[in-house]
Amino acid sequence: MSYQLRPGMHVLEIDTPALLLDLDAFERNVNRMAQFFAGRPTSLRPHAKTHKCPTIALRQLEAGAIGITCAKLGEAEVLAQAGVPDILIANQVVGPIKIDRLTDLARECNVMVAMDHPANVDALSRACQAKGVSMRALVEVDIGMKRCGVRPGGAALPLARQIADAPGLQFAGLMGYEGHLVMIPDPDERASRVRGAVALLQETKDLLERNGLAVPIVSGGGTGTFDMSGTHPTMTEIQAGSYVFMDATYCRIRPEFEPALSVLSTVISRPARDRVVTDTGKKAMSEEFGLPRPIGIEGLSTQALSEEHGRLTATADAASLQPGDKVRFLPSHCCTTVNLHDRLHVIQRDALVDIWPIAARGRAQ
Numbered sequence: 462m463s464y465q466l467r468p469g470m471h472v473l474e475i476d477t478p479a480l481l482l483d484l485d486a487f488e489r490n491v492n493r494m495a496q497f498f499a500g501r502p503t504s505l506r507p508h509a510k511t512h513k514c515p516t517i518a519l520r521q522l523e524a525g526a527i528g529i530t531c532a533k534l535g536e537a538e539v540l541a542q543a544g545v546p547d548i549l550i551a552n553q554v555v556g557p558i559k560i561d562r563l564t565d566l567a568r569e570c571n572v573m574v575a576m577d578h579p580a581n582v583d584a585l586s587r588a589c590q591a592k593g594v595s596m597r598a599l600v601e602v603d604i605g606m607k608r609c610g611v612r613p614g615g616a617a618l619p620l621a622r623q624i625a626d627a628p629g630l631q632f633a634g635l636m637g638y639e640g641h642l643v644m645i646p647d648p649d650e651r652a653s654r655v656r657g658a659v660a661l662l663q664e665t666k667d668l669l670e671r672n673g674l675a676v677p678i679v680s681g682g683g684t685g686t687f688d689m690s691g692t693h694p695t696m697t698e699i700q701a702g703s704y705v706f707m708d709a710t711y712c713r714i715r716p717e718f719e720p721a722l723s724v725l726s727t728v729i730s731r732p733a734r735d736r737v738v739t740d741t742g743k744k745a746m747s748e749e750f751g752l753p754r755p756i757g758i759e760g761l762s763t764q765a766l767s768e769e770h771g772r773l774t775a776t777a778d779a780a781s782l783q784p785g786d787k788v789r790f791l792p793s794h795c796c797t798t799v800n801l802h803d804r805l806h807v808i809q810r811d812a813l814v815d816i817w818p819i820a821a822r823g824r825a826q
């Protein structure tokens with residue numbers, strides 16, 4: 462028997478582990494976010510680290526996004542090759558090997574990069590001149606997450622000036638990501654803390670403008686804060702990513718978006734009446750935000766994942782599960798789960814309708 466994925470096959474016929482995408486829920490998520498930004502002064506530049514999938518990036522652009530955000534140069538290369546015309550690498554691209562690739566990328570698409578160190582500005586400027594290309598750069602400001610970025614205020618000025626004066630680079634503005642705030646459960650507290658964080662970007666912008674530097678772009682924001690930073694007059698673009706898929710963690714924060722992603726598994730063993738073992742472990746589902754949750758079957762709960770096994774406890778209805786039966790999981794973190802798979806099985810009303818390659822999966826360099 463030769464197994465083949467074919468359009469129209471039932472979801473339960475798909476071999477496992479398999480990453481499933483509910484097309485209708487996904488499209489509603491894309492449209493809901495696009496509608497929020499339609500007609501507003503702030504634009505959407507969705508983060509592709511969530512999906513790493515050119516088909517999805519192109520759909521986000523079709524729905525009105527002004528460009529795409531990437532975390533890694535490797536992701537940006539894949540998306541540029543697929544025809545994404547405008548890409549922000551919201552990260553530092555450091556070292557001669559990557560700088561060489563970044564200057565090549567500038568020939569493929571309109572690229573913009575985050576920077577927070579003068580040596581990196583020098584190196585990129587020299588490489589741009591040598592290749593005869595130019596690109597936009599944002600100064601990354603640490604607005605409380607304590608990851609990359611210069612301190613807000615005065616520290617941004619010399620770096621912004623250096624970029625503005627650097628041949629091959631154009632100073633395009635600021636980036637500040639409020640990642641430490643996106644999961645605050647109480648929306649009022651989240652909104653108030655976001656106002657405080659974005660105020661740091663505004664102060665920095667004011668300082669640069671007083672010193673003669675135009676700041677056309679201020680970029681940041683995520684799924685947990687898109688409507689808070691996205692309605693703040695300081696911000697010009699929002700980098701939300703997870704809203705396309707959602708997961709058990711973000712569903713608690715953002716009930717207006719629907720869980721569209723799941724992992725299909727097969728029961729491979731029933732060693733005891735209350736124990737169900739599936740073929741999906743840590744190599745099919747991430748668990749840094751908690752264990753993935755079985756969905757659609759009452760009385761099942763995940764106990765632990767090992768590399769290639771999911772161990773579940775069964776009560777009531779689930780006690781009848783047999784080897785060969787299928788169980789679906791809602792991931793606790795969509796972005797790191799997607800990176801474990803080669804393709805999305807796109808499902809509509811329980812039938813396979815398409816396969817979308819996760820072409821930038823694993824492109825961490």
Ligand SMILES: Cc1ncc(COP(=O)(O)O)c(C=O)c1O
Binds near residue numbers: 508703
């Ligand atoms: C730089 C940056 N921008 C935006 C986001 C927002 O992503 P999400 O919508 O998944 O919270 C992230 C998340 O890691 C990020 O690192």
